[in-house]
Amino acid sequence: MLVAACPAAAKVFTDAAGRRVEIPDAPKRVLPAGPPAAVLIYVLAPDLLAGWTRAPGADETPFLRPEVRDLPAYGRLAGRGGTANIEAVLAAKPDLIVDVGSVDATYASLADRVQAQTGIPYILIDGALAASPDTLRSLGLALNRETRAAELAAYADDTLASVAEGVARIPAEERPRVYYARGPDGLETAPKGSITVESLDAVGAVNVAEGGTGLARVSPEQILGWNPDAVVTIDQRFATRAKTDPIWSGIKAVRDGRVYAAPSLPFGWLDAPPAVNRLIGLRWLASALYGGGSSDDLRAETKRFYALFYGVALGEPELDRLLPPAGAVPSPAGAGR
CATH class of the missing domain: 3.40.50.1980 (Nitrogenase molybdenum iron protein domain)
Structure with a gap:
């Protein structure tokens, strides 16, 4: 992803769809457009997570940081069964919206439409499993969390390489x-x-x-x-x-x-x-x-x-x-x- 200088404590971020979006240099409240984005924001910058797409269940909360367990749920903008609307997005008061997953014309069009309706920058990040290290680094750059992203990306690199090496030793049959x-x-x-x-x-x-x-x-x-x-x-x-x-x-x-x-x-x-x-x-x-x-x-x-x-x-x-x-x-x- 490319980032260019931009005045007024902002930067231009080129997302996975090739969209050039002016985003805050250091976002304060980030809203996930779907569950994959919620996970990624949580692991990179839990303090910036504005809310969940779905409230965590009682069985899930013990496996989450205490400070995010009771964040509000705003529904989902992207993917199957979208439940959020523009009013819900505005109620969350984010300064950045992030979607992670498949990147195609449909998701890019949704991002453009929501951004035009709300005035809130909306970026798309490739969520392919094989791209996990770059996914982490890219959002880390957008969220001004490059050091944290590099640490997690190193783990992702090691995991993907380790699994690939093991699979390569197994005959196709x-x-x-x-x-x-x-x-x-x-x-x-x-x-x-x-x-x-x-x-x-x-x-x-x-x-x-x-x-x-x-x-x-x-x-x-x-x-x-x-x-x-x-x-x-x-x-x-x-x-x-x-x-x-x-x-x-x-x-x-x-x-x-x-x-x-x-x-x-x-x-x-x-x-x-x-x-x-x-x-x-x-x-x-x-x-x-x-x-x-x-x-x-x-x-x-x-x-x-x-x-x-x-x-x-x-x-x-x-x-x-x-x-x-x-x-x-x-x-x-x-x-x-």
């Missing part, structure tokens, strides 16, 4: 065919290339869903036809139900006990939302699909990630909620972009 299940019935999924399933791509898994660009409903017959080696989900209710549901009993992954539910507090580890919270999810997913790492290693890495990104020190009870012992059930939570 040994990489599992995976179905990504969303929703309480598991019948919502996303095809390869969608921002929703970038974690699958990053760990070398073969996504059985093909075609399309976004979330879609599929039938039980389609899943039976795909007959995946493993099922990965962000919904613990579905993971529990699939083990005894006759609709799913004929699928190889279910018969082999390879249904994996990702942790989801305070944000989903694979999705919900698709933001930098997925970095710890990559390590979990690689371990789930391929093994090769001890549970102690993953617990230690989880403590490190939560301290660095979320500013939360995890004790053993919190770790047990995220990474429960065999047979226990983790707590569900989360919301997508």
Whole structure:
């Protein structure tokens, strides 16, 4: 991203859509346009977060800094199911609006429209998983938090490189065919290339869903036809139900006990939302699909990630909620972009 000098304590920021936006040199209140932006602002500059798109639930707040737990929720401007309106944006009194995620003409048009209606600068940041280090550095530059951003970007660089190196050692024929299940019935999924399933791509898994660009409903017959080696989900209710549901009993992954539910507090580890919270999810997913790492290693890495990104020190009870012992059930939570 390019930044040019601008008078009156402002700067010109060139966002991921190529829009040149005059923004405050040091913003004081930043409003997220969607859940991925809320996560990114929180990890970089929790003191600047004007509010949430969705109020954190009681199960999520212990995994957040105390000072942000009771911030108001203003709804979402971008993505599916937008609920915020111009009045809500003005009520938040932000001096900058940020959206993080897919960057295309639709999101750029929304940004231009909201900016014209409110007079509040609105920037778009690429939220692709592979771009996580640059995503952090870019928003760090916009928020005048370059040092913090560099620290988090270094972790992102290391995680992406470490996972990629591990995957490169696995022969293509040994990489599992995976179905990504969303929703309480598991019948919502996303095809390869969608921002929703970038974690699958990053760990070398073969996504059985093909075609399309976004979330879609599929039938039980389609899943039976795909007959995946493993099922990965962000919904613990579905993971529990699939083990005894006759609709799913004929699928190889279910018969082999390879249904994996990702942790989801305070944000989903694979999705919900698709933001930098997925970095710890990559390590979990690689371990789930391929093994090769001890549970102690993953617990230690989880403590490190939560301290660095979320500013939360995890004790053993919190770790047990995220990474429960065999047979226990983790707590569900989360919301997508």
